[in-house]
Amino acid sequence: MTPAARIAAAIEVLTDIDARRRPATDALKDWGLSHRFAGSKDRAAIASLVYDALRRKASAAWIMGDKSPRAVTLGMLRLQKELEPDAIARLFSGERFAPEPLTDAERERLASASLDGASEADAGDFPEWIAPSLHRMFGEDVVPEMQALTARAPLDLRVNTLKVASREEAHDALPHLGAIETPHSPLGLRIAPGEDGRGPAIQAEPEFLKGWVEIQDEGSQLAALLSAVQPGEQVVDLCAGGGGKTLALAAMMDNHGQIYATDNDARRLAPIHERLTRAGVRNVQVRTPRGGADAISDLDGRIDCVLVDAPCTGIGTWRRNPDAKWRLRPGSLEVRRKEQSAVLDRAARLAKPGGRIVYVTCSILPEENDDSLAAFLDRTDGFQPLSHGEILDAAGLGKLKEVLRQTRYGWQMTPLRTSTDGFYVAVLVRSS
Template identity: 80%
Template sequence: MTPAARISAAIEVLADIEARRRPATDALKDWGLSHRFAGSKDRAAIASLVYDALRRKASAAWIMGETTPRAIVLGMLRLQRGLDPAAVAALCSGERFAPEPLTADESVRLESADLGGAPAAVAGDFPDWIELSLQRVFGEDLISEMRALTARAPLDLRVNTLKVSSREEAHDALPHLGAVETPLSPLGLRIAPGEDGRGPAVQSEPEFRKGWIEIQDEGSQLVALLAGVKPGEQVVDLCAGGGGKTLALAAMMENHGQIYATDNDARRLAPIHDRLARAGVRNVQVRTPRAKADAVTDLDGKIDCVVVDAPCTGVGTWRRNPDAKWRLRPGSLDVRRKEQEAVLDRAARLVRPGGRIVYITCSILPEENDDALAAFMERHDGFTPLPLTKILDASRLGHIEKAVRATAHGLQLTPLRTGTDGFYAAILVRNP
């Protein structure tokens, strides 16, 4: 396919997403099935165009004066891809499978591409109903913080210290990937996204199959390190899911002590068993709930550290899931807040006196972060937030203090400040 034909295909996919109100992955899959002549590179390039258009949906529509899929793609080419009007016009010749030629109005709008006077939600490309929430966190940095969430995310790897002695050893074994050391996590390697937005097929690398590396955003690595778990401790990963943070915790504990990995949704735990085996983890006991029964009742009051990687809206991952921002609704936030309340209350029963709850979300909304903890502490006496300096000192991450954004009860990572996904973390200590 020609570059122009790929533009036409992206417009077609965006029209399908809009008409049928469904995730981009589904629309892209259906397009590929109905256009089997398109090769893998074509499909990847089209997907990249679609996701870039969704990243800049509001601002692209603003500069073009329309909300049509065509307008959004044209605006994205100018704002996100940095093409000048002549280059955009060359792609819109109307020949064969190319989009129709630019109108006079489109040419003028592409020439000016002016976001001056645009509302914050347009300039920052986010749903306007969360603006007040974001303003509470970011203040004057709101637009710049949200623009950072429109960028493509890199591919980050965590070096598994149960299988390899150092990050340098893993790095030297993968020279063809072009990885560099992550600036904040002492265990991370970073691979920049390719021109089509994709990274290399890391899962096919021998080092991945041997368990030397895991795919994990640097922010996720950092919040796992902030838990400060130590060899010999008793730990519950209460929302373990596929086990990404469980694996990181096990490596920190050097396979000594015990981790109990569980999740309310047994289906989410399915991948964890193979991942544990590949990583050489021997101190994790997977507790799969049966018929929604609590799988860790016998551990109440006995646990040193309860890690709550809470269900959330995922606003902090919009670099990777740009279509999710436009599907977010107030009702979704309400559902997640109730789930966070329930899981925090469950954690309170598990932790022993003197133990701690590590609360984590991949969100930047205060309702899911500081507000959730404030409400928890109103419901439960005897829990105290650990100050930021003590969190960082205990986890030997003092070097990230200037990069993170301190909050009332914890800390916030963001693409702008830390180059990571938007993670929140806090530690509540139960009084002895």
């Protein structure tokens, strides 16, 4: 397919998403099934255009004065791809399989593209209803912080020290990937996204198959490191899911001590077993809940560290899932708050005196972070927040103070400040 034909296809997919109010993944899948002539590179390029348009949906519509899929695509090409109007006009030629030619009004809009006068929600590409929450978090930096969430995310790898001696050794084994060291995690390697939005097929690399590296955003790596788990400790990963942070904790503990990995949704635990084997992890028990029973009731009051990678709206991952921002509703936030309350209450019963709860979300909303912890502390005796400096010092990551945002109880990462997803980390210690 020509570049122009790919753009026409992206507009078709965006039209389907708008008309049927469906996830982008479903619309892209259906388009591929009905256009089997399109090769894998074509489908990847079309998906990249669709997701870029969703990243800049509000700002693109603003500069074009129109919310239609065609207008959003045009605005995206100007803002996200930084194409000049003449270059866009060549793609919108009206020739075979290309979109219809630009109108005079479209040309004028593209030529004078500016976000001057746009609302914060339009300029920052986010739903307007979360603006008050974002102001609580970012103050006057709302727009630049949210614009950073419209960029494509890199592919980050965590070097598994159970299998390889150093980050340098893993880096030297993968020279063809063009990886660089992550700026904050001492275990991270970063690969820039390709022009079509795709990264290399890491899962096919011999070093991945041998367990040398795992795919994990640098922010997630830092969240694990900030838990400051030590060899010999008893640890529960209470919302383990596919096991990304479980693997990181096991490497930090050098396979000494014990990690109990569990999740309320047993289906989410399915990938963890293969990953543990590949990574050479030997100190993890996977506790799969069955029949609604509590799989870790025997651990109450015995645990040094409870990692709560809490269910949340996932706003901090919008670089990777831009479709989610436009499907987020206030009701979703309330559901997540209730889930956070329940999981924190469960964590409290697990922690022994002197034990700690490490609370992590991939959200930037205070309601899911400081507010959830404030409510927990109000209803729960015997827990105190670890100071900001103590959190960093315990993990040996004092330099992060220069880039992290300090909140009431914890630390906030953002793409603008840390070049990571938007992770929040706080630590509570049980005093009695």
